[in-house]
Amino acid sequence: MNDSTAPFTFIGRIRSMRYAIAGIGELLVSQHNARVHAAATAVVVCLGLAVGVTPIEWCVLILAITTVWVAEALNTAFELLCDVASPDFHPVVKKAKDVAAGAVLLSALGSVAVGLIVFLPYITRWL
Secondary structure, three states: OOOOOOOOOHHHHHHHHHHHHHHHHHHHHHOHHHHHHHHHHHHHHHHHHHHOOOHHHHHHHHHHHHHHHHHHHHHHHHHHHHHHHOOOOOHHHHHHHHHHHHHHHHHHHHHHHHHHHHHHHHHHHHO
16 A cells, blocks of 8 residues: 655666566557557557658547557456455456446447548548
């Protein structure tokens, strides 16, 4: 448990950043879908650079990408906690995990919609 009365320190913030980076690393190493998201992120960034999206379009794309990554990270954390709390199968835990996975799917579908809205005008100009 963290001591909320501990003073703010620069070293403490660096330590927190290291924990967060380790968490992102764990996400990428342990979750297949995170690697799919990483590939999709790379494709979107490369396509955005290739077609020259506007700064506002970059903002929208970055928000969409971040939404998927945050949903995936929270889903992973939630699943890990569920596995500790209930190592054996439990129908309610299954439902909770399914709902969390559904949140990732919803964010991914929303991001696909954003990508289509941003990139379709550029793609139709090429055709």
